[in-house]
Amino acid sequence: MPTSEEIKLRIEAAIPGAEVAVEDLTGGGDHFRAEVLADAFAGKSRLDQHRMVYDVFGPEVGGPIHALSIKTQTRTP
Amino acid sequence: MSEDAQTQLREQIQQAITDNPVVLFMKGTPEQPRCGFSARTVAALEATGSPFAAVDVLPHPAIRQVVSEISNWPTIPQLFVNGELVGGCDIVTEMYESGELAETLGVAPPDDAPDTVPDGEGAVPGPAPMGIENRLG
Numbered sequence: 634m635p636t637s638e639e640i641k642l643r644i645e646a647a648i649p650g651a652e653v654a655v656e657d658l659t660g661g662g663d664h665f666r667a668e669v670l671a672d673a674f675a676g677k678s679r680l681d682q683h684r685m686v687y688d689v690f691g692p693e694v695g696g697p698i699h700a701l702s703i704k705t706q707t708r709t710p
Numbered sequence: 711m712s713e714d715a716q717t718q719l720r721e722q723i724q725q726a727i728t729d730n731p732v733v734l735f736m737k738g739t740p741e742q743p744r745c746g747f748s749a750r751t752v753a754a755l756e757a758t759g760s761p762f763a764a765v766d767v768l769p770h771p772a773i774r775q776v777v778s779e780i781s782n783w784p785t786i787p788q789l790f791v792n793g794e795l796v797g798g799c800d801i802v803t804e805m806y807e808s809g810e811l812a813e814t815l816g817v818a819p820p821d822d823a824p825d826t827v828p829d830g831e832g833a834v835p836g837p838a839p840m841g842i843e844n845r846l847g
Binding site for chain 2: 679680683684687692694695700701702703704
């Protein structure tokens with residue numbers, strides 16, 4: 634069962650330069666909220682930004698990670 | 711499920727997306743959501759006053775799988791407007807709060823619409839949604 638820290642590190646590893654905050658919403662290790670700030674989101678739709686985060690976990694989302702709530706932001710110059 | 715049944719299911723789901731200007735794939739029904747994220751998304755839609763169709767993905771696991779294949783989106787709920795994926799609970803909630811949701815749905819939100827999505831649990835039921843329910847069930 635993943636921890637908030639693992640989720641954070643995996644997102645940071647997959648999306649270079651990302652600043653990530655992860656919260657375990659239930660304390661049960663299966664419902665997480667990730668807030669991700671990354672330059673890599675620039676020019677992408679919100680759907681594609683969220684897909685980039687979901688893609689880090691592939692089929693784990695809906696499996697061991699029952700729910701991953703996402704908020705993405707791009708740095709504004 | 712046979713390949714024929716899978717193909718037929720995919721056509722039915724594609725048709726539900728095409729035929730309904732606003733359609734939500736969710737766990738449970740708008741009256742009885744079976745997941746907090748679905749409940750929240752329903753609450754956002756109802757708060758805009760927009761009619762929407764809803765499809766419960768729970769009766770058949772294959773529905774969920776096919777919807778995700780069509781949309782390239784891994785989770786439920788999923789909101790489609792005019793045949794396009796708008797997003798799941800997070801995006802719909804953000805769009806509600808910024809006013810984009812009503813705009814995307816082509817409705818003017820009621821004057822008494824709250825600034826944030828009403829709590830899905832115990833929210834006052836909105837107007838009955840129009841359109842299909844469980845048509846794929």
